[in-house]
Amino acid sequence: MLKIFICEDDLGQLKHLEKIIKNYIMIEDYFMEFTLASTNPYEIISYLDSHENIRGVYFLDVDLKTEINGIQLGAKIREKDQDGKIIFVTTRAEMQHLTFQYRIEALDYIIKDQPEIMQHKIHECLKIADKHYRSTDKIEKDRIKLKINNQIKVFLLQDILFFETTAIPRKIKLHLFNEELEFYGVLNDIETLSDNFIRIHQSFIINKQNIKEINNKEKQITMINGEICYSSRRGLKILKKI
Structure with a gap:
């Protein structure tokens, strides 16, 4: 089962993202579970450190107002979950190039400015993640x-x-x-x-x-x-x- 993670420093935005994602995976009956939503990136890292073989979908803000930003968090996630789907949801369009510098292989980089477009893109990312999981799951069931x-x-x-x-x-x-x-x-x-x-x-x-x-x-x-x-x-x- 795919595990859903959110890291967003703004509590209001965090709750909004959580609602969008929970509603959509329930409606579509995706093989996903909501695992952790936090304003603290170190909680995400700690969870991955203490659990093996996580397959996750990660929605990350870029400006987390901590010692590490969302791009750096994405790089740490990639070290621990090589097949994870990382999606940045942010207002910081100018930092998109850093995803290539850190070799994160992000699924999408979504700008928050237009709520309807943002929600549509989140839905599309969940759809892609579910499709990829189901296709690889068939191959990996014997290993x-x-x-x-x-x-x-x-x-x-x-x-x-x-x-x-x-x-x-x-x-x-x-x-x-x-x-x-x-x-x-x-x-x-x-x-x-x-x-x-x-x-x-x-x-x-x-x-x-x-x-x-x-x-x-x-x-x-x-x-x-x-x-x-x-x-x-x-x-x-x-x-x-x-």
Whole structure:
């Protein structure tokens, strides 16, 4: 699901943008959710720092009246969300060239002076973002991206057995058929990456397509390579429904 972010220093403009966007995604039934609207650019950065694999649509003012402007915020967003759609909504037409200097690849640069045109362009940006997301989502349903050792790595779902927590806080172990990898993250974020992933226990997420056997009595799930994961009662109930 695409996450919507707004960063605008004027609270009135912030609420206005939020209303335009929320109304349109509800009417069009886009696969989007409103995540964060803030006057503080560092809240956006903090959110992206604490969540993996975000796919977002970002509406940014340019003059944020903070240590960083909207263009610089856009550059930081681009580092963390390479496929994100960044839209500038501003009165500062003269700063548009900076989007090229910072290599932000903005979807649009919308001037606020004409409200009706501004609203139309926001709608068009949401339409484009949704269309792009749906087209890439079909391709990416058989794979996921994970950040491991400061690199984005792509894994085919069919190669993934399960994830488990480790003794080190926020460190997760990924079990593949012929390899184990550790990386920092949280299982709550991993769980949302694929419909194939099932949270069977506080410490385990399994790939349902690679289950070999379910032992309800022992609360054990055997994967097709022979490795065993432990399930809670709730996890077993979820597995019965698949």
